Amino acid sequence: xxxxxxxxxxxxxxxxxxxxxxxxxxxxxxxRLVESENEAFCNPEFCEQLDIHFNCLPASYCLYVVTKIxxxxxxxxxxxxxxxxxxxxxxxxxxxxxxxxxSEISVQDSNxxxxxxxxxxxxxxxxxxxxxxxxxxxxxxxxxxxxxxxRMWTTTGIVRGGNICCSLEETLFLAQEGAxxxxxxxxxxxxxxxxxxxxxxxxxxxxxxxxQVYRHMKSLGYIVGRHxxxxxxxxxxxxxxxxxxxxxxxxxxxxxxxxxxxxxxxLNSLRINNLRLVFDVYxxxxxxxxxxxxxxxxxxxxxxxxxxxxxxxxxxxxxxxxLPLKFCHVDHGRVSYFSFDKVELPFLP
Amino acid sequence: MGPRWKRKGAEAKALADPMSKIVSDLxxxxxxxxxxxxxxxRSVLLxxxxxxxxxxxxxxxGQPIITAEKDIQWFELSMEEGFYLCxxxxxxxxxxxxxxxxxxxxxxxYMTSKWVAFPVFFKAYSHLRMKNWVVRSGxxxxxxxxxxxxxxxxxxxxxxxLVLSKESGDANGRLRVWSDFHCTLRLCGSVxxxxxxINIDSAGKGVTSPSCLDSYEVEERTVTRWTPEExxxxxxxxxxxxx
Numbered sequence: 001x002x003x004x005x006x007x008x009x010x011x012x013x014x015x016x017x018x019x020x021x022x023x024x025x026x027x028x029x030x031x032r033l034v035e036s037e038n039e040a041f042c043n044p045e046f047c048e049q050l051d052i053h054f055n056c057l058p059a060s061y062c063l064y065v066v067t068k069i070x071x072x073x074x075x076x077x078x079x080x081x082x083x084x085x086x087x088x089x090x091x092x093x094x095x096x097x098x099x100x101x102x103s104e105i106s107v108q109d110s111n112x113x114x115x116x117x118x119x120x121x122x123x124x125x126x127x128x129x130x131x132x133x134x135x136x137x138x139x140x141x142x143x144x145x146x147x148x149x150x151r152m153w154t155t156t157g158i159v160r161g162g163n164i165c166c167s168l169e170e171t172l173f174l175a176q177e178g179a180x181x182x183x184x185x186x187x188x189x190x191x192x193x194x195x196x197x198x199x200x201x202x203x204x205x206x207x208x209x210x211x212q213v214y215r216h217m218k219s220l221g222y223i224v225g226r227h228x229x230x231x232x233x234x235x236x237x238x239x240x241x242x243x244x245x246x247x248x249x250x251x252x253x254x255x256x257x258x259x260x261x262x263x264x265x266x267l268n269s270l271r272i273n274n275l276r277l278v279f280d281v282y283x284x285x286x287x288x289x290x291x292x293x294x295x296x297x298x299x300x301x302x303x304x305x306x307x308x309x310x311x312x313x314x315x316x317x318x319x320x321x322x323l324p325l326k327f328c329h330v331d332h333g334r335v336s337y338f339s340f341d342k343v344e345l346p347f348l349p
Numbered sequence: 350m351g352p353r354w355k356r357k358g359a360e361a362k363a364l365a366d367p368m369s370k371i372v373s374d375l376x377x378x379x380x381x382x383x384x385x386x387x388x389x390x391r392s393v394l395l396x397x398x399x400x401x402x403x404x405x406x407x408x409x410x411g412q413p414i415i416t417a418e419k420d421i422q423w424f425e426l427s428m429e430e431g432f433y434l435c436x437x438x439x440x441x442x443x444x445x446x447x448x449x450x451x452x453x454x455x456x457x458x459y460m461t462s463k464w465v466a467f468p469v470f471f472k473a474y475s476h477l478r479m480k481n482w483v484v485r486s487g488x489x490x491x492x493x494x495x496x497x498x499x500x501x502x503x504x505x506x507x508x509x510x511l512v513l514s515k516e517s518g519d520a521n522g523r524l525r526v527w528s529d530f531h532c533t534l535r536l537c538g539s540v541x542x543x544x545x546x547i548n549i550d551s552a553g554k555g556v557t558s559p560s561c562l563d564s565y566e567v568e569e570r571t572v573t574r575w576t577p578e579e580x581x582x583x584x585x586x587x588x589x590x591x592x
Contacts, residue, residue, distance in 0.1 A: 220578060306527065311515065348369075
C-alpha cells in the first residue's frame with residue numbers, strides 16, 4: 001500500500017484524514033506498532049496517546065507523518081513521538097519562511113514571524129516505564145550503557161570493547177525522550193537539568209547547538225554519528241579514510257592512541273574558528289551495522305556567528321574528502337541547513 | 350530548478366535562435382559601422398541604426414533611451430556591458446569626455462577609478478556572457494546580476510547572482526552576516542531563482558590593466574537551503590513492509 005503521494009495542500013477537511021480513501025490511517029499505524037511486539041505498545045494508554053497526537057495534526061500532512069511513524073517503528077519506537085512534534089515544527093518553519101524549496105513563487109505570509117506556543121499547546125512526550133540505564137563516565141566523556149531496552153541501540157552509541165557508549169548528545173536525546181536513566185559515579189540519578197548543565201560546560205565535545213542539530217536529524221530518522229568517531233573500535237585501524245586530512249588524527253594514529261578519550265580530545269581540537277565538522281549522517285536504515293556502516297551520506301558542519309566564506313568552504317570540503325557537505329545553523333531553536341555546491345553553468349548555444 | 354520558459358514554443362524558439370549567433374551578428378554590425386560609445390558617468394551611451402537596435406534588443410545589451418531622433422536609437426549601457434563590447438568583443442570604440450577615442454587601457458583606468466569593484470564585477474559578467482547567458486542588472490532582486498538562459502521575453506531568469514571576492518573582504522560585503530544570508534535566500538526563493546555566488550580570486554594580480562583579468566579565477570557555487578525532511582524520502586533503506 002502506497003501511503004505517500006507527497007506533501008501538499010490537502011482538500012481534506014479536518015479530522016477526515018482517518019477515513020481518507022476508505023483507509024483508516026490511525027488504526028493501521030496502531031496495528032503495525034502493536035505487531036512489532038514491543039511491550040511499550042501494549043500499554044493501554046498508548047492508543048489514547050496516539051489519538052491525542054493525531055488530533056494535533058492538520059489534515060494536510062497527516063499522511064506524510066504516518067509514513068514517518070511507520071518508518072520509525074523499524075528503528076525503535078522511542079523515535080516516534082519526537083517525529084510528530086518535529087514535523088509540526090517543520091511545517092511551521094516552512095510556512096513562515098515562504099516554502100522549503102526555492103521553487104516557491106509567492107511568499108506565504110500567513111504564520112509569518114513568531115513561532116509562538118500557547119502554553120496549553122506545548123506537547124509533552126509520553127512517560128515511559130521502560131528505560132535503558134547508563135552510567136556517565138566523566139573521564140571518557142561518554143555514557144556507558146548498563147541496561148539496553150528498545151531497538152534503537154543498533155543505530156545509537158559506539159561499541160567499545162563489547163559495551164555501548166553514548167556521546168553526550170545521544171545521551172541527552174534519549175534522556176529527553178524519557179528513554180534513558182543516567183547515573184553518576186555514586187549511582188545517583190542525573191536529572192535532565194544536570195545533563196543540560198553538562199552540555200553547557202562544553203567539555204565533552206558537544207554544545208547546545210550541536211545537540212539541536214543531532215536532535216533534529218535523529219527525529220527525522222537519520223542515523224547520526226559524531227564526525228570521525230568510529231562506530232566500533234575496529235574501524236580506526238581498518239578504515240583510515242575518515243581520519244585523513246586531519247593532522248591531529250594522523251598524529252594520534254602514529255602514537256597508537258585509539259581509545260575514546262583521545263577521540264574526544266581530537267574532536268575538540270577540530271574546532272576551526274567558527275566552523276566545526278560535527279556529524280556524519282546516514283539515511284534511515286533498519287539494517288545499519290556499526291561494524292560496517294559504509295560512508296555517510298553527508299557530513300554536517302555547524303556554523304555559528306557568520307555564514308561561511310568561500311575559503312572556509314573549500315577547506316572543509318578538502319577535509320571531507322569527497323563526502324557531501326551540508327552546513328547547519330541553529331538560531332532560536334531552529335535548525336537550518338544549506339548546501340554550497342560547486343557548479344558550472346553550461347555553455348549555451 | 351530548471352529553466353522556466355514563459356510560454357509554449359518559447360524553448361523551441363530559443364533553440365532555433367541561439368544567443369551566440371545574435372551576439373556574433375551584433376558584433377559584426379557594430380564593427381562595420383565603426384560604432385563609438387560615449388563615456389558618461391557610469392554609463393556608456395551608444396547610438397544604433399535600425400538593424401543594430403534590433404540586435405542590441407535581442408542580445409539584451411543596454412536600455413533604450415526614448416528620444417525624438419528618428420534615425421538613431423540611443424542605448425545606455427552599463428560599464429560592464431560597454432566594456433564587454435569594447436574589450437571582449439572588440440566591436441566598439443569608446444570616447445571620453447575630451448571627445449577623443451580612448452584605448453582599452455584608458456577605458457579600464459576610467460572605469461576602475463569610478464568603481465573599485467569593477468574588475469571583479471566585470472569578470473563575473475564576462476564569464477557568464479561568454480557562455481552565452483544573458484546577464485542583466487539584479488538590483489530589482491537585491492542581487493548583483495540575474496542570468497537568463499535566453500531573452501527575458503522567452504524565459505524567466507534562473508539565477509540571482511552575487512559577486513564575491515576573496516581580496517579585501519568581499520567586493521560587495523554580501524552574505525557575511527546571517528540576517529543578510531537568510532534575507533537573500535528567502536528573496537531568491539520567493540522569486541524562483543537559485544542564488545549563485547560567483548567567487549572571484551584575483552590571485553594577487555592586481556587591477557593595473559585589463560589583461561590581469563585573464564588570471565582571475567572564477568568559481569561558481571549555488572547557495573541553497575537543504576531540507577533533510579524531503580531528502581529522506583529519496584534515501585530510505587527500509588525492509589520490505591509487506592509481510
